[in-house]
Amino acid sequence: MKNHILLYAILFSFAAHGQNPDWTNNISCILYSHCTSCHNPNGIAPFSLLTYSDALANATEMKNQVQSKKMPPFLADANYQQYAHQKTLTQYEIDQISDWVDNGALPGDTTLAMPAPSYSSGAIIQNPDFSSSIGTYNIPVLNNDEYRCFVISNPSATDEYITAFEVIPGNRAAVHHVLIFSDNTNIPVQLDLADPDPGYLNFGGTGSAASQLIGGFVPGSDPYYLPPNMGMFVPAGSRIIIQIHYPISSSGLTDSTRVNFTFSPTAVRTAYDAAVLDHLATIVDGPLYIPANTVKTFHEQYTVPVDVSVLSVAPHAHLVCTSMSSYAVKPNGDTIHFETIPHWDFHWQGAYYFQKPLHLPAGTVLYGEATYDNTINNPENPNDPPQDVSLGESTTDEMMLFYFVYTAYFPGDENTVIDTSGLIPHYLN
Numbered sequence: 066m067k068n069h070i071l072l073y074a075i076l077f078s079f080a081a082h083g084q085n086p087d088w089t090n091n092i093s094c095i096l097y098s099h100c101t102s103c104h105n106p107n108g109i110a111p112f113s114l115l116t117y118s119d120a121l122a123n124a125t126e127m128k129n130q131v132q133s134k135k136m137p138p139f140l141a142d143a144n145y146q147q148y149a150h151q152k153t154l155t156q157y158e159i160d161q162i163s164d165w166v167d168n169g170a171l172p173g174d175t176t177l178a179m180p181a182p183s184y185s186s187g188a189i190i191q192n193p194d195f196s197s198s199i200g201t202y203n204i205p206v207l208n209n210d211e212y213r214c215f216v217i218s219n220p221s222a223t224d225e226y227i228t229a230f231e232v233i234p235g236n237r238a239a240v241h242h243v244l245i246f247s248d249n250t251n252i253p254v255q256l257d258l259a260d261p262d263p264g265y266l267n268f269g270g271t272g273s274a275a276s277q278l279i280g281g282f283v284p285g286s287d288p289y290y291l292p293p294n295m296g297m298f299v300p301a302g303s304r305i306i307i308q309i310h311y312p313i314s315s316s317g318l319t320d321s322t323r324v325n326f327t328f329s330p331t332a333v334r335t336a337y338d339a340a341v342l343d344h345l346a347t348i349v350d351g352p353l354y355i356p357a358n359t360v361k362t363f364h365e366q367y368t369v370p371v372d373v374s375v376l377s378v379a380p381h382a383h384l385v386c387t388s389m390s391s392y393a394v395k396p397n398g399d400t401i402h403f404e405t406i407p408h409w410d411f412h413w414q415g416a417y418y419f420q421k422p423l424h425l426p427a428g429t430v431l432y433g434e435a436t437y438d439n440t441i442n443n444p445e446n447p448n449d450p451p452q453d454v455s456l457g458e459s460t461t462d463e464m465m466l467f468y469f470v471y472t473a474y475f476p477g478d479e480n481t482v483i484d485t486s487g488l489i490p491h492y493l494n
């Protein structure tokens with residue numbers, strides 16, 4: 066992959082800006098590398114960009130979207146921190162698309178075009194070690210948002226370490242978000258038996274204090290890959306619990322969400338996922354309450370008790386939120402940047418992976434900050450006229466969470482390169 070990127074840089078450093086790019090030679094590889102994972106007939110985007118005629122039909126809008134950096138979606142400011150698997154276009158790629166559009170969006174000789182990538186299912190992880198769906202769930206008529214937990218029996222009779230996981234929502238119109246837990250008690254099964262419908266209703270967690278968060282899915286998120294030699298520990302005999310938030314708008318729809326896991330064949334270091342900065346235990350100026358027609362900023366703070374290596378951060382809030390940032394200050398005074406999202410967008414959430422694990426010595430203080438605009442100036446405001454908004458589970462309530470994936474620190478972690486290239490192969494001519 067590194068060689069490809071180098072080759073790409075060398076090739077394109079000779080191609081003068083302002084030449085007339087065509088789809089076959091210049092544009093298709095950019096779209097296949099950065100767009101078609103979503104813009105394909107089975108993808109989450111509303112139209113495909115796999116063929117020349119697809120690209121031509123959307124050419125002007127593509128130029129607008131890449132110039133304004135709205136596409137591909139990536140919320141975190143890449144000047145504040147650089148990420149592994151970072152999904153941004155280079156300025157060169159943006160210019161190529163703009164020049165192509167301005168010069169008539171020419172096809173070139175499409176018979177020479179490289180084969181388009183194929184996307185047969187919604188899954189990105191190929192050949193998972195474990196794949197299971199919730200079955201077919203017919204969502205009843207809802208009077209409230211529903212949080213339903215589905216219990217999946219243990220994928221394996223032995224201890225396992227999950228090295229990658231992916232949630233494939235069965236119905237993107239119905240699934241607001243998904244959390245995956247493991248649990249080695251009987252409580253989830255008992256709760257399931259007590260509820261006549263598939264799974265059981267439970268707000269917040271799973272209803273079992275023993276449940277361990279593995280990870281989740283929110284709109285816009287990709288599969289989660291742990292770094293080499295790390296995994297999420299699932300003890301033998303545990304069950305997997307998939308908690309799905311169905312908003313009231315999903316009344317009467319059908320869902321069959323699936324999870325895919327890969328396991329490590331050997332024991333590896335255990336990584337944990339937790340909302341270390343949160344709107345109940347670590348908020349310093351709560352409660353999270355935003356009266357109608359106000360703009361308010363809240364802060365969260367937590368002191369790390371032991372040395373850890375942090376692998377990723379995933380901020381989470383709803384529609385009234387407009388910006389979210391997090392960082393840490395080490396005992397020696399150094400600041401570590403996690404992320405800053407200047408324009409929070411509820412529709413594009415996800416985890417930001419650091420290029421190397423970040424070492425936080427014991428005593429490091431984590432800080433989170435988020436601003437909420439509950440006025441008519443916020444186009445995402447769910448209420449017109451604005452209503453008072455407080456902490457809650459429904460999409461129209463608010464939240465302020467920063468999930469971190471972390472592991473106990475080992476000397477040298479900070480020098481481990483996790484990834485500096487994309488997860489998606491870069492298609493070259």
Ligand code: HEC
Nearest residue numbers: 099100103104109110111123126127130131136137138412
């Ligand atoms: C992670 C998935 C994803 C990726 C990657 C992605 N898109 Fe999109 N795109 C979407 C979705 C979903 C929409 C529908 C609007 C929305 O939800 O924001 C969209 C909308 C668009 C639109 C229409 C915007 C409008 O408001 O009319 C254009 C044009 C577009 N994308 C171009 C691109 C281009 C060009 C790339 C690659 C450089 C790209 N997209 C990459 C998911 C994606």
